[in-house]
Amino acid sequence: MNTTVTFDNVSRFYGEVLGVNRVTLSIPPGITSLVGPNGSGKTTLMNMMAGLVRPTRGEVRVLGISPNEPQRLCHMIGYATQFDSFPRGLTGQEFIYSFLRLFGYSHDRCVKQAETAIARVRMTGAAARKIAGYSKGMRQRIKLALAIAHDPRVLILDEPLNGLDPLVRNETIALFREMAHEGRHVIVSSHVLHEVDQISDQVILLSNGYVVAEGQIHDVRGEIKDHPMQVWIRCAQPSVLASKLFEMDHVVEARLAQDGAGVLVKTRDADRFYRTLNDLAVNGIELEGVTPLDDNVNSVYEYLIGGESR
């Protein structure tokens, strides 16, 4: 059975306006973050996965199913959209229950699954209240509950952490991890880069409708040759270490800290650098700590797209 979400040379135009262009992707199970500024095409990609928008060109497949077959696809996917709107007059429980009934499930099954989903997002206490009276964070969670209520294999979440307080945010991230560990796809879009760093198994960086980079953060970072990797090394003999490092051809800069506590190193080949550093440690250089400074989404984003998102 196919276990990936694939985009094969997919383009989408809104009249003259470009949504996404020539996107080819294969998304494996795990947590995948779509990262990019407003208008970069994140929501368009998500809408195409869910069949809410169709590609102008190319083909999308979710676990081998075309979005043109909603009767099969929607059993597999759960989508929490960015739209902060709900059918009028419903309580949280009625909302989940009513839309589960659209799946053709029995009354009892819908009641049970609605309760379970609401409990998973910690909304049991508010389930009997009208959604119109919910806070932004509660509305986000009830949307998430609907997305997970039918136990989908692919969870698509557009800015799911917006409006959540820190405690709920951590609980929600834990839920994403749990679902990813169960072998599901959790595809998340976010502006908040440190969160993406924290939760993602892989990232897809988008800019102006194009996929700029995709893969695990470290791999993507390693591919950016224009910006040497920066590593901060705390050690007792920084000048000795700096002189040893200068002998390596991939080290482009080694700068001693003003307080003499360590060395800031810039290298074009992180893997070779770490191997060499291990050798130096074995041969008597005492290292107190090694911290990569720009091996994260924030830096990757800045180098590739040019500027901090938020």
Added chain:
Amino acid sequence: MMAQIASVMRLELKKTFFSRRGLWVYVLAFAPALIYLIHAVDVTRDHEHRQALAAAHPVATETLHSIKEGMTTDEVVAAAGEPYAVKTFPGGRRRAGGFRDLAIYQYTDGDSDFALVLVEGKVERINEQDRCNLKKDSAIFATVFQFFYLRLAVFFGCVGIFMNLFRGEMLDKSLHFYLLAPMRREVLLAGKYLAGLVAAATIFVTGTALQLAALSWHFEPGAVSEYLRGPGWGQIAAYLGVTVLACIGYGSIFLLAGLVFRNPIIPAAGVLLWESINLFLPASLKKISIIFYLQALCPVVASPDRGLSLLQRLLISSAEPPQAWVAMLGLMVVTLAVLVFAGRRARRLEINYGTE
């Protein structure tokens, strides 16, 4: 699939029946019944008033019918007694050679009102105002039903109900919840259409029934029983059936319009214009409309000629009204064709709230 249709209907019915935005549909549906009720109260009070006048100034109906034009005032009073009211207008009637005195003598037999117009002491004209009867009122009802209720009330009610099924959700940004359910778009369309139909039919059939009840309310029970034993039940069933068929036909058109147009005014105005000029269309084009079939099914023929100018009457195109079964079949074929087209549109439907 049936369970999914039922689930869509459950959600939609609640929304359609209890939507604050849809209150005006109830006004459209029930305002005519209220007008008929006011009319019934007025007729009842008028009848009671005439009965009281007849008791004070008794005169037989035959006597009043025996009064002819040219009789003098004295002859009239000798035959019918003193009138219950006399209005005099000295010099009130212009004639060749000057102004003549005018008087109006009013009599009643308790049911009808007779106004004798006397000029210079001679009866010139007799105006008889009958008490309402079921035959006359059913003709009035036929005209109101066909030219107001079907063409405007049910028509715009269906605009409000059926266009809202998709377009309203687009505006509320809540349509995606439906599109994320594992069902074919045609199933969603069927569920929404049936929900709209149940709501529209319930509201407008109730409206029609209330109109008929209000219309017959002021008649003697005996007259109503006689009417029901005659053509009554058949006519009532036909009016209720035509109301349902109107909802079926207009509903399908405005469901499609909600999928195609952003602004409901444009399709509503277009269809209204097409339905209104139906009288003047060639026979072949008449058949591509809803009102053509609905009017053919109405039990009492309502003539549109009276209010039209000579030129308009000349432009009217006559087409042989189809038989009832042909009319129903024609309406169903038109509806089905529209729904099939709507299903194809629904399959291509995308969520793009930003442009709504």
